[in-house]
Amino acid sequence: MKRHLVSAADLSRDDALLILDTAEELAQLSGRAVKKLPTLRGRTVVNLFFEDSTRTKTSFEVAEKRLSADVINFSAKGSSVSKGESLKDTALTLQAMGADAVVIRHHASGAPARLAQSDWLHGSVINAGDGTHEHPTQALLDAFTMRRHLNAGAGNDLAGRRVTIVGDVLHSRVARSNVHLLTTLGAQVTFVAPPTLLPIGIENWPCEVSYDLDSVLPKTDALMMLRVQRERMNAAFFPTEREYSRRYGMNGIRMAQLPEHAIVMHPGPMVRGMEITAEVADSPRCTVVEQVANGVSVRMAVLYLLLGGAVFADGPADTAPRTDSVENAQ
Amino acid sequence: MNERSERTSDTVSYLIRNAKILGGAPQDLHLADGVIRAIGTGLAVEADIEIDATGMIVLPGLVDLHTHLREPGREDAETVLTGTQAAAMGGFTAVHAMANTTPVADTAGVVEQVWRLGQEAGYCDVQPVGAVTVGLEGKKLAELGAMHESAANVRVFSDDGKCVDDAVLMRRALEYVKAFDGVVAQHAQEPRLTEGAQMNEGQVSGELGLGGWPAVAEESIIARDVLLAAHVGSRLHVCHLSTAGSVEIVRWAKSKGWDVTAEVTPHHLLLTDEMVRSYDPVYKVNPPLRTAEDVQALRKALADGTIDAVATDHAPHPAEDKDCEWAVAAMGMVGLETALSVVQQTMVDTGLLNWEGVADRMSHRPARIGRLSGHGRPVSVGEPANLVLFDPAYRGAVNPDSFATRSRNTPYKGMDLPGRVHATFLRGRATVLAGELAEQGGPE
Ligand SMILES: [Zn+2]
Numbered sequence: 180m181k182r183h184l185v186s187a188a189d190l191s192r193d194d195a196l197l198i199l200d201t202a203e204e205l206a207q208l209s210g211r212a213v214k215k216l217p218t219l220r221g222r223t224v225v226n227l228f229f230e231d232s233t234r235t236k237t238s239f240e241v242a243e244k245r246l247s248a249d250v251i252n253f254s255a256k257g258s259s260v261s262k263g264e265s266l267k268d269t270a271l272t273l274q275a276m277g278a279d280a281v282v283i284r285h286h287a288s289g290a291p292a293r294l295a296q297s298d299w300l301h302g303s304v305i306n307a308g309d310g311t312h313e314h315p316t317q318a319l320l321d322a323f324t325m326r327r328h329l330n331a332g333a334g335n336d337l338a339g340r341r342v343t344i345v346g347d348v349l350h351s352r353v354a355r356s357n358v359h360l361l362t363t364l365g366a367q368v369t370f371v372a373p374p375t376l377l378p379i380g381i382e383n384w385p386c387e388v389s390y391d392l393d394s395v396l397p398k399t400d401a402l403m404m405l406r407v408q409r410e411r412m413n414a415a416f417f418p419t420e421r422e423y424s425r426r427y428g429m430n431g432i433r434m435a436q437l438p439e440h441a442i443v444m445h446p447g448p449m450v451r452g453m454e455i456t457a458e459v460a461d462s463p464r465c466t467v468v469e470q471v472a473n474g475v476s477v478r479m480a481v482l483y484l485l486l487g488g489a490v491f492a493d494g495p496a497d498t499a500p501r502t503d504s505v506e507n508a509q
Numbered sequence: 510m511n512e513r514s515e516r517t518s519d520t521v522s523y524l525i526r527n528a529k530i531l532g533g534a535p536q537d538l539h540l541a542d543g544v545i546r547a548i549g550t551g552l553a554v555e556a557d558i559e560i561d562a563t564g565m566i567v568l569p570g571l572v573d574l575h576t577h578l579r580e581p582g583r584e585d586a587e588t589v590l591t592g593t594q595a596a597a598m599g600g601f602t603a604v605h606a607m608a609n610t611t612p613v614a615d616t617a618g619v620v621e622q623v624w625r626l627g628q629e630a631g632y633c634d635v636q637p638v639g640a641v642t643v644g645l646e647g648k649k650l651a652e653l654g655a656m657h658e659s660a661a662n663v664r665v666f667s668d669d670g671k672c673v674d675d676a677v678l679m680r681r682a683l684e685y686v687k688a689f690d691g692v693v694a695q696h697a698q699e700p701r702l703t704e705g706a707q708m709n710e711g712q713v714s715g716e717l718g719l720g721g722w723p724a725v726a727e728e729s730i731i732a733r734d735v736l737l738a739a740h741v742g743s744r745l746h747v748c749h750l751s752t753a754g755s756v757e758i759v760r761w762a763k764s765k766g767w768d769v770t771a772e773v774t775p776h777h778l779l780l781t782d783e784m785v786r787s788y789d790p791v792y793k794v795n796p797p798l799r800t801a802e803d804v805q806a807l808r809k810a811l812a813d814g815t816i817d818a819v820a821t822d823h824a825p826h827p828a829e830d831k832d833c834e835w836a837v838a839a840m841g842m843v844g845l846e847t848a849l850s851v852v853q854q855t856m857v858d859t860g861l862l863n864w865e866g867v868a869d870r871m872s873h874r875p876a877r878i879g880r881l882s883g884h885g886r887p888v889s890v891g892e893p894a895n896l897v898l899f900d901p902a903y904r905g906a907v908n909p910d911s912f913a914t915r916s917r918n919t920p921y922k923g924m925d926l927p928g929r930v931h932a933t934f935l936r937g938r939a940t941v942l943a944g945e946l947a948e949q950g951g952p953e
């Protein structure tokens with residue numbers, strides 16, 4: 180595996196399966212009373228969040244602590260238009276703090292790539308979501324969830340499974356990472372969205388495109404609903420919330436069109452009433468809560484593999500790992 | 510050229526041996542008293558300095574229609590002095606200084622200031638460009654006539670960096686400057702179609718998740734502008750044309766006999782949006798790098814004359830404005846010192862243009878568009894000695910540390926580019942000699 184995880188496209192099939200298999204082993208831990216491994220004891224992981232994201236940040240933090248890493252939460256609140264302290268200066272600060280890995284969430288597409296390519300810091304860079312570019316650990320937890328339901332077992336991939344991703348593909352880092360990873364794992368991806376919410380050039384992506392959700396549902400093994408922000412209608416991406424949910428929203432009637440075994444996924448946070456109704460969100464086929472739990476296992480696996488955890492040893496950590504917080508208002 | 514600006518040329522005379530004028534057979538040139546005194550083989554004349562130019566090309570001094578000198582206001586990025594030194598190092602003897610300074614060059618006072626700074630620097634003639642609208646805000650015409658009547662004698666007007674997108678304002682500007690043979694140089698960018706734009710909209714922007722700058726945002730403005738220019742019978746110049754579609758529109762306008770000219774930058778002749786995959790802001794520029802198909806169309810259009818001129822859009826930025834994430838980085842690249850090499854690589858070495866063609870697109874035509882009477886002249890006896898001596902056999906990696914410009918934001922760092930300026934002469938005075946800047950204000 181590479182030293183960084185910036186794009187899901189960086190992962191070979193073997194890399195991806197190694198992460199999923201490792202995550203399965205680590206997931207066994209959560210069923211036990213003592214959940215900590217000493218694997219990353221003495222290693223420092225920084226959560227560098229330029230954008231608020233409680234769920235992703237919490238997920239990484241839990242994963243880091245279960246591996247006994249020292250955790251520094253570094254929140255740099257800046258807007259996407261004002262520059263504030265430069266990414267470079269922040270990176271140099273983290274380097275000085277001895278960061279072994281930096282988990283970065285940034286509103287600018289490409290910020291993690293910049294960090295990884297620069298000589299500003301030497302630790303591993305893990306992309307926790309950059310702008311409208313990628314969110315590779317989300318794709319990994321999605322693939323992990325799909326594999327459990329559709330082709331469970333270590334070493335198994337998603338060959339031949341049909342995944343339909345519905346919603347704001349244009350602005351979705353989840354969609355971009357998923358198309359890379361799912362294709363690598365052999366799945367067939369279909370995007371469904373109004374044409375305004377699909378990027379130019381998508382005809383060259385390794386996926387199918389449809390504007391008609393109803394025709395795709397019967398040929399779906401996993402359905403992923405993407406969040407659609409209401410503000411998009413102000414920029415004329417679609418006329419009204421009602422029209423969007425009529426044409427592209429998931430509801431009980433549509434759920435009945437899915438094959439028996441199909442699951443409904445959502446990366447969260449859901450906008451109920453927009454892309455998904457309560458009936459679907461609360462149904463047993465919806466894996467949203469499961470995805471959250473899987474997120475921790477997958478992120479543990481990524482950290483473990485990138486930081487080259489010395490021994491995959493059992494047992495509790497004997498010292499309590501530290502957590503420091505640095506607020507860096509910009 | 511401004512008669513008023515004439516410096517007395519120094520008294521040093523030069524004998525250039527065995528240089529290929531516009532790529533022709535080797536000849537000697539004798540430069541004295543600011544002019545080309547003699548041209549011939551085996552010239553038997555005395556000169557203070559003799560230059561062995563075997564293998565080198567002589568071109569008329571290059572003329573840039575599009576240079577950002579940043580002074581006044583952003584002297585941390587460039588000054589008129591460092592910018593004109595960079596120009597001289599690139600073989601230029603005249604540059605048009607864009608109006609987007611702080612304050613904006615929208616009054617006679619500011620354009621005269623820039624013009625005087627150019628005079629004092631002495632490395633290259635500086636022809637200020639005046640803003641079309643007050644503060645580049647696209648609301649109200651600037652005092653175009655006053656800028657023309659000033660010592661700076663402005664004839665080219667541009668809100669470059671911003672588009673004059675209001676159709677009525679553009680029409681009026683085109684009409685108004687006819688009174689003094691002016692031209693509006695339009696930065697063609699439909700603002701609504703480019704809100705949040707970060708790079709060319711296409712395959713790569715979709716994958717990278719960066720806001721798209723679609724070709725149609727440039728082409729729709731050019732289409733409107735050529736029609737406006739035709740309607741009011743005015744001259745129009747299109748800045749940094751960057752797409753295959755824009756080429757088609759300009760070609761069509763020219764076929765109608767309309768007075769439309771266009772420029773292309775060296776970087777749009779060489780680089781594509783694939784470079785953006787690195788997210789390195791050194792590739793962030795406006796208009797953005799386009800596709801390989803666009804690059805081919807631009808080269809072809811420059812070769813057949815649809816595009817009149819190569820213009821650098823030299824846009825210096827301090828390191829901190831590029832040493833950051835893509836979204837907040839400044840747009841622009843330095844280009845004066847690499848322009849001729851990029852043109853050799855993309856146009857000459859590919860067989861699309863000979864050196865005569867290079868002289869036409871980088872000197873004669875831009876001088877004519879800017880109405881600079883002392884530049885873009887033929888290389889013949891009696892003409893002002895505005896010349897560049899270029900060694901096309903040189904090969905080497907671009908080293909930004911050797912640049913004269915104050916900024917280092919070049920996309921060509923470490924890239925092997927052909928050719929190197931050996932000497933530049935401004936009215937017989939060497940501004941560059943043996944590849945080094947010559948001291949100004951006294952003979953070498
Ligand atoms: Zn411009």
